[in-house]
Structure formats: structure tokens, C-alpha cells
Amino acid sequence: MRAYTFVRPGNAAWTEKPMPDILSPRDAVVRVTMSSVCTSDLHILAGAVPRAAKGVTLGHEFVGVVEETGEGVTHVKAGDRVAVNVETFCGECFFCRRGYVNNCVSPEGGWALGCRIDGAQSEYVRVPFADTGLTKIPDNVTDKQALLAGDVLATGYWAADIADIEPGAEALVIGGGPVGICCALCARLNGAARVFVCEKEMCRREFIARNYPELGVVAPEEAIGVVRGFAHGGADAVIEAAGTAEAFELAYTCARPNATVVVAAMYEQPLVLPLPDMYGKNLVFKTGGVDGHYIARELADIAAGKIDVSPLVTHEFPFSRLEEAYTLFASRADGVMKVGILM
Ligand SMILES: NC(=O)c1ccc[n+]([C@@H]2O[C@H](COP(=O)([O-])OP(=O)(O)OC[C@H]3O[C@@H](n4cnc5c(N)ncnc54)[C@H](O)[C@@H]3O)[C@@H](O)[C@H]2O)c1
Numbered sequence: 001m002r003a004y005t006f007v008r009p010g011n012a013a014w015t016e017k018p019m020p021d022i023l024s025p026r027d028a029v030v031r032v033t034m035s036s037v038c039t040s041d042l043h044i045l046a047g048a049v050p051r052a053a054k055g056v057t058l059g060h061e062f063v064g065v066v067e068e069t070g071e072g073v074t075h076v077k078a079g080d081r082v083a084v085n086v087e088t089f090c091g092e093c094f095f096c097r098r099g100y101v102n103n104c105v106s107p108e109g110g111w112a113l114g115c116r117i118d119g120a121q122s123e124y125v126r127v128p129f130a131d132t133g134l135t136k137i138p139d140n141v142t143d144k145q146a147l148l149a150g151d152v153l154a155t156g157y158w159a160a161d162i163a164d165i166e167p168g169a170e171a172l173v174i175g176g177g178p179v180g181i182c183c184a185l186c187a188r189l190n191g192a193a194r195v196f197v198c199e200k201e202m203c204r205r206e207f208i209a210r211n212y213p214e215l216g217v218v219a220p221e222e223a224i225g226v227v228r229g230f231a232h233g234g235a236d237a238v239i240e241a242a243g244t245a246e247a248f249e250l251a252y253t254c255a256r257p258n259a260t261v262v263v264a265a266m267y268e269q270p271l272v273l274p275l276p277d278m279y280g281k282n283l284v285f286k287t288g289g290v291d292g293h294y295i296a297r298e299l300a301d302i303a304a305g306k307i308d309v310s311p312l313v314t315h316e317f318p319f320s321r322l323e324e325a326y327t328l329f330a331s332r333a334d335g336v337m338k339v340g341i342l343m
């Protein structure tokens with residue numbers, strides 16, 4: 001089968017690989033029906049993800065149909081339409097039992113798919129720990145509606161949860177890309193009364209205003225003025241989903257004292273923490289890769305009509321035109337938010 005693989009920083013290529021086999025009783029093989037490209041794939045290609053294995057098949061955001069299961073798999077069976085967690089995890093170790101699945105100690109735990117083991121930009125994928133990684137998609141939820149559940153939407157649920165949003169809170173999300181929009185929608189789901197997305201590109205601000213009128217939008221130069229008008233003179237929670245030094249500065253500046261600031265973005269450079277400027281503001285910073293174990297909750301919310309991120313899939317391509325999809329996604333041309341790759 002054809003697989004789109006990471007060769008070395010700056011270089012990806014088509015490779016012919018054998019169909020994956022079940023290697024452990026807890027594995028499943030999934031036939032990919034729709035996949036996407038994530039900004040983290042671009043970080044791999046930029047050489048900014050040191051643990052990414054050379055030769056690995058890219059792709060970690062996808063849905064599919066279970067083709068085959070190992071004898072230890074009980075929650076899904078061949079023929080089930082499933083959403084796939086970006087992270088595979090054992091469910092039993094110290095970290096998994098606390099929900100910190102990104103740091104699962106299993107050699108195939110954490111973000112492995114499309115990074116350390118072969119991922120979804122191929123026809124079939126071996127998914128370790130299928131019982132924790134795969135979730136049946138309800139009949140009234142389409143593949144496109146479920147496509148982002150494993151990664152960017154999960155990041156929204158995770159970031160909004162760890163941002164400690166209380167009912168009635170006023171929150172700010174920096175970065176109005178797919179991740180930022182998911183974070184903002186999830187902050188609303190968690191009971192925030194007002195959520196503003198700060199985005200520097202006008203066409204993305206317009207996209208948000210058009211598709212998600214329940215969110216406020218603001219340009220970076222206006223953000224401080226907007227949060228000054230919040231009840232406590234700043235945001236109760238800030239989620240940084242842009243990944244630049246300017247965005248980080250805006251995040252801690254816009255936070256009110258004692259706020260939680262979640263850094264959801266993946267940075268390509270180290271960042272200086274300006275502790276003297278922050279002294280006395282008593283902020284709580286949380287960082288990291290999503291603990292991706294939210295799919296059942298996400299699919300239930302999607303099925304109940306509480307959240308719909310399918311408008312983020314602005315462009316669709318057949319698998320044979322995957323390279324075009326990468327080029328468009330990386331260029332951000334034509335108003336692209338996410339690309340859907342159809343098998
Ligand atoms: N924590 C996780 O587990 C996780 C999961 C998925 C993706 N990510 C990361 O999240 C980040 C966002 O992903 P995305 O797909 O939405 O990326 P994206 O590049 O599409 O979106 C980032 C947005 O931030 C905007 N931006 C940049 N600087 C800004 C500033 N100073 N003020 C306001 N807006 C600014 C950009 O215009 C862009 O629209 C990436 O770094 C990605 O790798 C993290």
C-alpha cells in the first residue's frame with residue numbers, strides 16, 4: 001500500500017509499505033476512510049519534533065473502519081466505524097490512571113501514531129491499545145463531523161478543562177486557527193459566559209464571526225483593551241494556541257491576576273519567561289500535549305448537536321492529491337482551515 005512518509009526535515013515522500021499486521025493482542029488494524037493534516041505534521045516536517053522517526057508514515061488525525069482486531073480487544077470489532085485518539089495509551093500505568101495519557105509509559109504510549117509508529121496517511125493503520133484508542137462513531141455523526149475528534153477537538157476539550165473555567169467566566173484564546181477555535185468552543189461548552197478569540201489574520205477573524213457568532217473576535221492590538229472591560233480587568237482564563245513569542249506575551253498580559261494560562265501551542269523555539277514582569281500576578285501556567293482521552297464525550301456532544309467543528313474542514317482532497325493538500329494547508333491560502341483527505 002502507498003504511504004506518505006517523513007524522510008528527513010524538509011522532506012516527505014511516497015513509499016510502498018506492506019499492509020500492517022496485528023502485533024499484539026491489544027492491537028487493531030483500521031482502514032482509513034478520512035484523514036487530515038495537522039499543524040503538528042508541519043512541525044515534524046520542519047524538524048521541530050526530535051522524537052519523530054525517519055521513515056514513519058505521517059498522519060495522526062483520522063477516522064476509519066475496523067478491519068481486524070487482536071484477541072484481547074473487546075470494545076470494538078471488525079466493521080465498526082471509529083474515531084481514533086491521537087494518543088495510544090495502555091490505560092493502566094500511573095499516568096494513564098490519572099488521565100495523563102500523553103505520558104503513558106508504554107513504549108507505544110503517548111503521541112506515537114504518525115510520529116514514532118506508522119500513521120494515517122496510508123490505507124491501513126495498526127492502532128495499539130485499540131480498546132482505549134478507538135471509539136465507535138454514533139450513526140447520526142458523519143466521518144467529517146468526527147474527523148477532528150481525535151486531535152484538534154480533543155485539544156479543545158483538554159485545554160478548556162485544564163484552564164479551570166468556572167461558569168460565567170470570561171476567557172481569551174490567542175490564535176484563531178483550528179486549535180484555537182476548538183479551544184474557544186470548548187470554553188463555552190464548559191460554561192464560560194464570554195469567549196474572545198484573538199487572531200491576527202482578518203480572513204480568519206471573518207471566518208470565526210461567520211461560522212461561530214457565539215464567539216467574540218478581536219485583533220491582537222485590540223485585545224488588551226477588550227479584556228480590560230472584563231469583570232476583573234483581565235481574562236479569567238487564557239489559552240495560547242498560536243505558538244509565537246508575541247502571542248505568549250499577549251497571553252500573560254491579558255490574564256487577570258491568579259488566572260490560569262494554558263499553552264496549547266507547540267513552539268518551534270525556546271521562550272524566555274519574563275518572571276520580573278509577572279511577579280505578583282500569581283499566574284498558573286499549564287503546558288503540554290493534549291491528554292487525548294475525550295473522544296466518547298466529544299462524540300456524544302456532537303451527536304447531541306452541542307458542538308460542530310465540521311465547518312473547519314474547508315477543503316477536501318482525494319488521497320492521490322495528498323501533497324496538494326499539504327501545500328495548501330501549509331500556505332494557509334484560499335481561507336483554508338483544515339483539509340480532509342478522502343480515501
Ligand atoms: N497541545 C496539543 O496537544 C496540540 C494538538 C494539536 C495542535 N497543537 C498545536 O497548536 C497550535 C495551533 O494549531 P493550529 O492548527 O490552530 O495552527 P494555525 O497555525 O492554523 O493557527 C495559529 C493561528 O495563530 C495566529 N497567530 C499567530 N500569532 C498571533 C498573535 N500574536 N496574535 C494572534 N494570533 C496569532 C495565526 O494567524 C494562526 O491563525 C500549533 O502549534 C499546533 O502544533 C497542539
Ligand SMILES: [Zn+2]
Pocket residue numbers: 038039040041060061086151152
Ligand atoms: Zn495534531
Ligand SMILES: [Zn+2]
Pocket residue numbers: 089090091092093094095096103104105106109
Ligand atoms: Zn499508560
